[in-house]
Amino acid sequence: MSKIIAVWGGKHSGKTTFAVNLACALSKRNKLVGLISSNLTYGELQTFLGQEVPQEKGLFAALYTENPNVGEKFTDYAESKNLFFLSVPTRYSGLLDDNVTLEEVEQLINSASLAFDLLVVDGAVEVNNPLSSVGLWLADTIFTLHRPSIAAQMWQIGVADFVRELHLAEKQSHILLAPNGEFDDKAYRSLTELPFxxxxxxxxxAGELENAGTPLYFFKDRLCRRYxxxxxxxxAKICGGEKQ
Incomplete structure (x- = not known):
């Protein structure tokens, strides 16, 4: 069973949507799940989950507070007793993200992996984001999201050296988002030559539900059920069995 799962992708690839909803799905399998956002300036998970993160909790408290139980800095998700998330606090002052080091992030992720059965790290588009890059490096499995477009292909080309240097390719599973009519998925498959x-x-x-703080996993219209x-x-593949 994968312990640390990273979710990655280019801009507008749907990676945060996938990370949030995968964490919801995993939490319903009787697993204690921690979800970490790598966004160092804005609390994206607060929008997706419809909750605020108080000042005394959140990413910076987990990084800079000498507390052996890092799980206490995660916020409980009200709709699932097994899901906890770590994001920047809803309100914070100062450029705290300038102080984040790779060593601090590695210690945080390793500690969090001990506190939870499964840890999902929502990566960043930028390869110089410390939380994202360490999360990708430590991950057992990386789900890379693709929304077919020329921009997505260029991002894939742009991160190729980063993927090679960190030996990420063997951990990656590529997932294709069905196109909305703006770009042909067959053309994208041909351009990237990736196994999806x-x-x-x-x-x-999706945008409407996310702005309302409703994960797609819990919404029961036809397309959301397919998702x-x-x-x-x-x-099921991550947990190695059927739903409990």
Missing amino acids: VCELPYLKR AKVLEQIA
Whole structure:
């Protein structure tokens, strides 16, 4: 079973949507799940999960407070007793992200991996983000999201040296988001020549639901159920069995 799972992708690839909903799916399998955002300036997870992170909790408290139980700095997700998330606090002052070091992040992720059964790290587009790069390096499995476009292909080319230097390719599973009509998925497959393990449906209402703080996994319209079904299949492979 994978212990640390990283989610990665280019801009507008749907990676944070996938990371949040995968964490929800895993938490429903009787697993204690920690979800970490690598966004150092804005609390994205607060939007997706519809909750605030108080000043005394959150990413910077976990990084800079000498507390052996890093799990206490995660925020409980109200809709699932097994899901906890770590994001920058909803309100904070100072450029705290300038002080984040690779060593601090490595210690944080290793400590969090002991506190939870499964740890999901939502990576960043930028390869110089310390939380994202360390999360990718420590991950057992990396799910890389692709929304077919020329920009997505250029991002894939741009990170090729980074992938090679950190030996990430052997840990990557590529996931294709069904196109919304703006770009042909067959053309993208041909351009990238990547093996895609599965395809996620295009959800027109995704932005609306996310702004309302409603994970797609818990919304029961037809397309969201299709999206959730793919997540269930992935969660089953991660956990090595059927849903408990």
